[in-house]
Amino acid sequence: MPFLATAICGASLSCSAVALAAGEGWRNPSLSPDERARLLDAELTLDERIGLLHGPMALSFPGGPPLPARSVGGAGFIPGVPRLGIPALTETDASLGITNPGEVRPGDTATALPASVALAASFNPKLAYEGGAIIAKEAAARGFNVLLAGGVNLARDPRNGRNFEYLGEDPWLAGTLAGESIKAIQDQNIISTVKHFSLNGQETGRFYANSIIQEAAHRESDLLAFQIAIEKGQPGSVMCAYNLVNGDYSCGNDHLLNGVLKGDWGYKGWVMSDWGAVHATDYALKGLDQQSGEQLDSQVWFGEPLKQAALAGTVPETRLSDMSRRILRSMFAAGLFDGKPVKPQIDPAAHAAVAKKVADEGIVLLANKGLLPLKGGAGKRIVVIGGHADAGVLSGAGSSQVTATGGNARVVPVGGDGPMAMWGRQIFHPSSPLKALRAVLPDATISFADGRYPAEAAAAAKAADIAIVFANQWMAEALDAYDLSLPQGQDEMIQAVAAANPNSIVVLQTGGPVLMPWLDKVGAVVAAWYSGQKGGESIADVLTGRVNPSGRLPVTFPASLDQYPRRDLPGWGLPKKQQFDVVYEEGADVGYRRFATLGMKPLFPFGHGLSYTTFAYDKLSVKGGDTLTVSFRVTNTGAVAGKDAPQVYLTGAGGVKLQRLIGFDKVDLKPGETRTVTLKADPRLLASFDEAGRQWRIAGGTYEVTVGPTAEKAALTGTAKISKRVMKP
Structure with a gap:
């Protein structure tokens, strides 16, 4: 019958009509994905x-064996079922753009977006959507249909080697931006994952770390x-993590x-493993639907062993069918x-x-003693260092x-x-800040010093009017930072430069927070993160005022590593393959929440970021009921156009301080322009999780909010009455 249907399809009837006549109702696009998946799954043989x-x-x-037939060189491949027209799943890593591991696709390059932590610093969900959309289009152009994107793990430890792939320390900020990026990918008819589920909080011993946390705290932080x-992105798949959580x-x-x-949240997609994260066939009974990167596991657990378990x-047959049906759905x-x-057409520009x-929008101006923006260049001597x-x-x-x-x-x-050695190299995208500065300051004399010797760097700085030091912290998957210093003597070099020339600007290219023992000696500090394939131009534009900085910190910069709950990184120095506990005693108080709870003063607070203009807030209105609705005005009170990221915090709930x-919002204002911002809080942000009742619970009473430019500074304060209620988990 399939042959006959194919033959008839070229005649007067439509393919879908012929398919329906042939009993292939799953081809009917008017049916729901759930029903189509049910019908198609019923046609599958066990193999x-x-x-x-x-x-x-x-x-x-x-x-090893060659690439699988019909595959696209990349992260993963599921062959599909040609007999039923089920396409193969072709998978690529895609957090920051389409990757080309080991040059598996010779000469293939892609748009390199800034690190996710830089996206988080933009506080701009629209940019998250735009970035997700271009990654999906570039994936489709290469024949990929699954993007291993959507990293949303909270930055619980600033030394985590993968924090740059994630979206900061706050669940609302991270979840919102990840949701927009995922939605954009799915809107391009590409499947996205969300990862790594859950509490993948460090890279040290990531295969053996046992993340310990109370259920309520987990629900109110990383799980939220x-x-x-x-909810916002509707990803087709959830990727589980390497680590253990509470013993499993x-x-x-x-x-x-x-x-x-799958239970409380009713998730309808499938759970894929991380690459090399499967240890037994019975993971199928515990909720895993697909084994990925099977060469990295001790055996193909979901191949012949799973078949024999099914026989x-x-x-159970019902569980096996549930696994495949979720994928098809x-x-x-x-x-x-x-x-x-x-393969859509791509516009690289x-x-x-x-x-x-x-x-x-992700670059953050951390400190400025009036040195920035750099104005004019005639006769100025500028040295770029390091x-x-x-x-x-x-x-x-x-x-x-x-590969940009x-x-x-x-x-x-x-x-x-080890297996990650192929990535043990610092790669620089082809966007030179030196060249970009020379382009925007053509009348200045701009030289370069490599910064290897502090004394030489200091001499170059002393001979210049302005010194711009680029300081790097290279971060990598499978490798945590030992501490928060700048490696390879860069702190000493910056101190030497600052002593020689107080008109020194430090540009930080880091994956997260670092300490700054030289902070009070320099004229300005800029957090550029990993700024992507146009980063050099963006850095030059921010330094010269062609772009007014509007980035805000998505992570707290501590004054000392002692301000974090784990001074010594768990698992450091242990023998390989030895399990160990990572006790998240801070619970839901991640980052700025813990700083507020303990009254600690950070180096720079969550949400911090300076501008070349000024903003004022007024006309606060706070309405209660089932949740909080907060409205206020933002005015650009300065002389130049700029973007602000006003933030609303819950600071009291029924008499409890928190x-x-x-x-949050991102507003673009001309000088003197005013805009009204109205935000409605997700009720779960006002609630606590009731473990015994397995539900969210709002205690009710008077709730206090603040509006301000950072987690530490309140410009406006208001209250409203919130109704007592419970909500499903």
Whole structure:
């Protein structure tokens, strides 16, 4: 019958009509993804179903098999079922752009977006959507249909090597931005993941770290970030993590996968493993639906062992069908069956412009003694020091590493061994801050010093009117920072430069917070993060005022590592393969929340960021009821146009002092312009999680909010009465 249907399809009847006549009702696009998946799943043989539940990395390993047939070189591949027209799943890492690991696709480059922490610093959900959309289009142009994107783990420890891939320390900020990025990907008919579920809080011992946290605290922090991202973005898949959570591996965690994700939240998509995170076949019973990157596991648990378990009845037929049906459901929901364009045309210049917008709005002006913006250049002598700023801008390393359009400007080997050694190198995207500064300040004399010797750097600074020091903290997957100093003697070099010339500007290219023992000696500090393929131009534009900085810190910069709950990084120095506990005693008080609870003074607070103009807030209105609705005015009181990111915090609930971000916005104002901002709080941000009742509970009473430019500074304060209520988990 399929042959006959194919033959008839070329005649007067439509393909869908013929397919329906042939009994293939799953081809009917008017049916829901759930119903179509149910009908198609019923057609699968046992072997075909098993084939959808596991797959390899689409990479060639020395001495290993070649790339799978019909695959696209990249992170992963699930072969599909040609007999039924089920397309293969072709997967790529895509947190910051389309990756090309090990040059598996020779010469292929892609738009390199700034690090996710820079996106978070923009406080701009629209940019998150735009970035997700261009990544999805570039994926489709290469034949990929699954993006391993949507990193939403909270930055609980500033030393975490993957914090640059995530979206800061607050669940509302992280969940909102991740949700927008995921939505954009899914809107392009590409499946997105959200990852890494859950509490993947450090890279040290990531395969053996047992994250310990109370249920209520987990629900109010990391799980809430995931829940918000899933609700807003509707990702087709959730990727579980390497670590254990409260004693069970994330990918075999019945409570997390069956209880919370699929039970309480009603998630309809599928759970894929992280690459090398499966340890047993019974993970299928505990909520895992698909084994990814199977070469990295000790065996293909979801291949023949799962088939035999199904034949023996230890994995019920209904569960096996649920696994494949969830995958098919997400494929239907994303439009993978319905004739979408396979390879859209790409506008590289337009995509690069999006990368620049993210960098423009993500760069944070941390400190400024009136030195910035740099005005004019006639007769000025400027020296740019260090950071390989002559070549390009630094990027973070690991599976998210993008080979930017134009190729790598410079590669500096770091060394190391093990499976992540191929990423043990500092890669600089081809956007030179030195060249960009020369372009925007053509009348200045701009020289470069590499900064290797502090005394030489100081001499160069002394001979200049202005010194701009680029300081790098290279962060990477599978490798945490040992502490928060700038490595390789850069702190000493900055101190020497500042002593020689007080008109010194420090540009930080980091994956998160660093300490600044030289802060009071320099004229300005800029957090540029990893700024992507147009980062050099964005840095130059911010330094010269062509772009008014509007980034705000998505993570607290501490005054000392002692301000964090774990002074010594758990697992450091332990023998390989030894499990250890990471006790999250701070619970839901991540980052600024803990600083507020303990009354600690950070170096720079969450939400902090300066501008070349000034803003004022007034006309606060706070309305209660089932939740809080907060309205206020923002006015640009300065002389130049600028963007502000006003933040609304819950600071009191029924007489209990606390601090939670419950809303934010990004507004673009001309000098003297005023705009009214109205924000309605997600009720869960006003609630506590009741473990015994398995529900959210709002105590009710008088709730206090503040509006201000940072978590530490309140410009407006108001209260409203909130009704007592409970909500589903």
